[in-house]
Amino acid sequence: MSQRQKYLVVAVVVLAVCYEAFVKLISPGMQFNLDVDALVEGSRKLRQEQLKFAPRSDLTKLKPSTNSYTEALFPDGRLVVPGKDQLGKENATILMLCRNRELSGVLSAMRSLEDHFNREYRYPWTFLNDEPFTENFIEETSKMASGKTQYGLIPAEDWNRPSWIDEDLFKQRLQEMSDQQVIYGGSRSYRNMCRFNSGYFYRQELVKQYNWYFRVEPDVEYFCDFQYDPFTLMRENNKKYGFVISLFEYEDTIPTLWPTVEEFMTKYPQHLHPNNALEFITSKDMITLEGMIPETNHSYNMCHFWSNFEIANLDFFRSEAYNQFFEHLDQAGGFYYERWGDAPVHSIAVSLLMDKNEVHHFEDIGYFHNPFMTCPSSKQMKSGKRCVCRADTGNVDLASHSCLPRWWKYGAGKKFLRDSYNVEDFQASL
Numbered sequence: 162m163s164q165r166q167k168y169l170v171v172a173v174v175v176l177a178v179c180y181e182a183f184v185k186l187i188s189p190g191m192q193f194n195l196d197v198d199a200l201v202e203g204s205r206k207l208r209q210e211q212l213k214f215a216p217r218s219d220l221t222k223l224k225p226s227t228n229s230y231t232e233a234l235f236p237d238g239r240l241v242v243p244g245k246d247q248l249g250k251e252n253a254t255i256l257m258l259c260r261n262r263e264l265s266g267v268l269s270a271m272r273s274l275e276d277h278f279n280r281e282y283r284y285p286w287t288f289l290n291d292e293p294f295t296e297n298f299i300e301e302t303s304k305m306a307s308g309k310t311q312y313g314l315i316p317a318e319d320w321n322r323p324s325w326i327d328e329d330l331f332k333q334r335l336q337e338m339s340d341q342q343v344i345y346g347g348s349r350s351y352r353n354m355c356r357f358n359s360g361y362f363y364r365q366e367l368v369k370q371y372n373w374y375f376r377v378e379p380d381v382e383y384f385c386d387f388q389y390d391p392f393t394l395m396r397e398n399n400k401k402y403g404f405v406i407s408l409f410e411y412e413d414t415i416p417t418l419w420p421t422v423e424e425f426m427t428k429y430p431q432h433l434h435p436n437n438a439l440e441f442i443t444s445k446d447m448i449t450l451e452g453m454i455p456e457t458n459h460s461y462n463m464c465h466f467w468s469n470f471e472i473a474n475l476d477f478f479r480s481e482a483y484n485q486f487f488e489h490l491d492q493a494g495g496f497y498y499e500r501w502g503d504a505p506v507h508s509i510a511v512s513l514l515m516d517k518n519e520v521h522h523f524e525d526i527g528y529f530h531n532p533f534m535t536c537p538s539s540k541q542m543k544s545g546k547r548c549v550c551r552a553d554t555g556n557v558d559l560a561s562h563s564c565l566p567r568w569w570k571y572g573a574g575k576k577f578l579r580d581s582y583n584v585e586d587f588q589a590s591l
């Protein structure tokens with residue numbers, strides 16, 4: 162064999178060895194194909210094992226992950242965990258009207274309120290809906306709550322448009338308000354919601370048992386530690402309605418609300434409280450240099466308490482005065498032919514039927530509902546109550562469209578706390 166032939170043989174052998182190595186080591190597909198059946202079988206067995214743990218009640222048997230030091234999942238999968246008994250002393254509930262699809266916003270609002278207030282008091286949460294809540298909604302919200310939770314289905318007759326609403330006129334007004342781009346002007350469900358929140362929430366079976374409610378909406382945020390029970394604070398100080406933000410309403414949602422209220426005042430003068438806050442909702446003077454001067458078609462200046470936050474006494478809404486007020490408004494049809502919101506309805510009722518000293522401005526909670534935020538301006542209060550407000554949103558309190566300065570002037574007044582004060586001087590002044 163010549164030298165050249167020897168090189169050729171060696172080259173062929175080397176190539177053959179490399180090819181085999183390539184097939185075995187570099188081409189996993191060929192190896193994988195060989196194991197497919199075994200893998201499928203293994204996977205099937207694993208799934209069968211997992212299925213043994215599938216019921217949610219058995220989740221506690223699983224460790225969260227192989228490198229976890231906890232022995233069980235938390236919470237433990239039961240819907241009512243021990244230790245959910247109410248600690249707060251008042252006959253009160255936290256109330257949320259919402260839809261299943263709003264679950265993530267519901268949970269974030271719950272978490273915020275639980276962390277800043279309710280986990281120390283464990284007041285029960287009451288959820289209301291015009292459709293049945295899903296199992297998932299119930300499971301997730303009951304795990305988020307420190308207290309008990311209950312879920313109510315609103316009867317159709319408390320939610321839907323009443324039969325005496327003229328269908329043609331309703332459709333026509335819906336179209337007109339939608340064309341005029343009135344906020345939620347074309348929405349049917351929003352009108353049901355506003356009417357329900359004006360006249361029916363306090364009549365629901367689950368709500369009947371309570372004296373107080375704290376209204377919460379999906380996606381809201383609370384920024385400060387409460388450090389007290391707001392229901393107790395209100396009861397002990399003879400307050401019946403609590404708010405955090407007050408603003409001007411869009412006039413094109415309530416063109417005939419005020420004339421309807423004027424009819425009510427003429428018909429039922431006995432219901433007007435002698436120490437009412439009529440001036441708060443009718444004054445049109447300039448309050449602050451930046452403040453808007455309300456220019457409206459009627460005496461109502463559009464000021465209202467923003468009702469997505471409310472802490473209030475249910476007996477006020479159950480009173481004859483409030484119910485005659487609501488019935489009078491309802492019969493006028495403005496919840497459907499216009500788009501009367503529950504905020505101006507509650508606010509006008511509170512301002513006319515209640516002693517203005519029974520209304521409380523919670524200035525120390527810090528709150529956000531898109532797009533407005535209120536945050537304590539006192540440095541002392543902010544740090545003392547561990548407030549962390551949003552850095553990307555301004556404080557609405559003194560904004561041009563805020564009615565708070567008007568409340569200070571014509572409502573229950575305002576005591577300004579100095580940031581640093583001498584405790585003895587302060588106590589002596591009380």
Ligand SMILES: Nc1nc2c(ncn2[C@@H]2O[C@H](COP(=O)(O)OP(=O)(O)OP(=O)(O)O)[C@@H](O)[C@H]2O)c(=O)[nH]1
Binds near residue numbers: 469
């Ligand atoms: N069950 C139910 N709840 C509703 C419906 N519409 C609104 N809500 C609830 O009623 C409350 C007020 O509705 P929102 O849509 O928040 O109205 P809003 O606060 O004026 O406006 P945005 O928050 O800016 O959308 C919230 O708690 C909603 O979850 C509805 O059709 N069904």
Ligand SMILES: [Mg+2]
Binds near residue numbers: 378469530
């Ligand atoms: Mg809202």
